[in-house]
Amino acid sequence: MNTNLISAPKDFPDQTKWTTQTICLAAVMTAFVFLTTFVPRIPIPLGYAHLGDAAIFLLVLFVPKRPAFLAACLGSALSDLLGGFPLWILPTILIKFVMAWIAWKLNGSAANLLRTTAAFFLAALWMTVGYTAFGALLYNSLDAGLASAPGLFLEGVINTIAALVLLPVVNRACQR
Numbered sequence: 196m197n198t199n200l201i202s203a204p205k206d207f208p209d210q211t212k213w214t215t216q217t218i219c220l221a222a223v224m225t226a227f228v229f230l231t232t233f234v235p236r237i238p239i240p241l242g243y244a245h246l247g248d249a250a251i252f253l254l255v256l257f258v259p260k261r262p263a264f265l266a267a268c269l270g271s272a273l274s275d276l277l278g279g280f281p282l283w284i285l286p287t288i289l290i291k292f293v294m295a296w297i298a299w300k301l302n303g304s305a306a307n308l309l310r311t312t313a314a315f316f317l318a319a320l321w322m323t324v325g326y327t328a329f330g331a332l333l334y335n336s337l338d339a340g341l342a343s344a345p346g347l348f349l350e351g352v353i354n355t356i357a358a359l360v361l362l363p364v365v366n367r368a369c370q371r
Contacts, residue, residue: 228270239346319351
């Protein structure tokens with residue numbers, strides 16, 4: 196059984212400077228992360244669940260690192276701003292950057308289904324821990340932070356599954 200599901204497009208080599216192409220890609224992907232985060236909002240304690248993390252997981256596999264990370268941070272932060280959670284903008288930027296880095300780093304150059312699943316799950320676990328810790332800090336209550344943990348964990352699992360289900364579809368689209 197071939198478990199190698201990922202083959203990123205070769206059009207985007209590792210770049211040392213921003214080009215018009217990478218800036219435009221980052222802008223479009225930021226909008227994509229924003230929409231997948233903002234539109235399907237499901238209320239949970241201290242915030243909302245969404246499918247934006249699945250978009251971030253797929254971006255780190257198929258888009259160069261810098262535009263993918265920028266889109267993860269800005270798209271998620273923009274959703275917090277426009278969604279009425281401005282207090283969460285800075286924590287979101289930090290949490291989503293590290294989340295994208297974990298998913299990207301653990302996938303490495305030899306991504307396969309098992310490795311990708313583990314990377315997404317660990318990134319989602321980081322997201323849960325990060326938002327729980329910041330919730331406790333921002334609301335000065337460990338109970339408040341912990342109240343959001345089950346919903347955040349469930350969101351992470353759902354986003355991991357969604358990204359894994361969409362992975363073959365996105366991979367085929369990138370092959371064309």
